[in-house]
Every structure is written in C-alpha cells, then in structure tokens.
Amino acid sequence: MVLSTSSAQASVPQYSFQTEDGKWDGEIGNPNKGSDLEVELVPPIYLKTSSGSKLLTNYSNLRARLCNASTGKCTGYHSLTGGKTLFTGMKIGKFYVDVKDGYSSGKVNGKLQIIFK
Template identity: 35%
Template sequence: MKKVLSVMGSLVLTVMALFGFSGTASANSFGWTYFETEDGKWDGNSIITTYSQPNVEVHLGADGRGPYTIGGTRVDGQTLRVRLCNPVTSACTAYQYFGGSEGLYSTIFTGMKPATYRLDVIDSSSSYRVKGYVEAATFSW
C-alpha cells in the first residue's frame, strides 16, 4: 500500500512540474487592429475563446492609438461601447461601455462559449464617426 501511495505521489508531483500549478492565469492576445465606427465592418481581429480561456478583455486606444473622430478630435473612450458577435450564428453579447481613462480603456466579457467572435465598436452619435485601435485577449482566471 505504501508503494502505491508513493508512486501516486510521485506521479502527482511529476504532472505538477510538467504542467504547472492550477490557479495561474494565462492569456492569448489577438493584437491591435484599426477600427472605424459606422463603417459596417467588424472591428478588430477574430477572437477565439476556448473552454480553458472563456474570458475576453478588450482594450481601446493605448499608446497614442485613439480614439479620435474622423476629423481628428480626441474622443473620451468611456463614451464608446463594444460587443462580441459570433459571425456564424449571428449571436451577440450586449454592448458594454469601456471603463478607465485615456490610455487605459478596457472592458471584460466573462464566461463566453468556445467559438470565434468579432468585435463591434459603436459611438454615441450619428453626427460623427470614431476611429482608433482595439486589442482583445482571451484569458482564464
């Protein structure tokens, strides 16, 4: 019995050494991509969620990457909203506002089903369009 427990203990330690300890977070970034509101196109790169990384964090316009109106006026990122859409099923999340301040705008979608999603960024006015850059990353807690 002691030998069985010893072997099982060694196996557990080996698995932990090879694959790491649970509780560590991992992320997969999908890079910065240009967007324009009201252009009828998806914003940003495709985002792929998995069972192990079901959460998505979307960043807006860090490091001089906007957001600006097409005319060049700076826009408060907290006035913009974003949603995730599955282009295959046409299902979308509710729009969420970006939080934070200049250079640190972001929002998080949690518990997404494994699928490929696209971003849809909108502004609050039909009298102007907004351009800038967005980045998304999937992660686990």
C-alpha cells in the first residue's frame, strides 16, 4: 500500500528547533524579490526546564527573525503569539531562521515550517 501526501505538504519542509542552542532553526532560499515568507510553528511545542517538559499552547514568549546568509543582516524579531509570523518584501537570497524565547529558566523545542506567501 502506498501512502500519499498532498503536494502542498510535500513541498514545505519542517525544521526542528531548540531555543538557546546557538544553531539556526531552519533555512530557505528566496528566489523572488519582494516575496513574503511566513514562519509557522508545528505543534506540539515543548518548554524544557530542570523539572521536566511542559506542552506549550501559548506562544506569546516566542519570537522569530530571518538572517541573510550572505550579508549577515537580520530582520527584527517578530512575535509568534498566534503560532506564525509573516516577513514581507524579502530580498532574493538564502535566509536562516532564528527562534528565541522569553523564558528565564528553560528552552523551547519543536518544529517549524517556512512558507512562501
């Protein structure tokens, strides 16, 4: 038996991320000047603390930015409160995603996807 996925699902890669690990949380090549790129969280998202893991359903302490791979210039951080954020009018190039959290004790991990709009 062959399982199939829709072409929309197959064309949107998912990236694992963890805040405060010093690594990029995903990347995308933008072939079109002026494109809008959306970063969207893919539940479940977890907060890991010294006392264990907790499922997050409120993303108000999470933010994302895009950084140009060749210039090193980054956008400002955008709130992920609703589980996603939109970056508008992006230049052509390769961009890295950086996710940070506002928690004083703990790290957030999960998956995200980057979608052309």
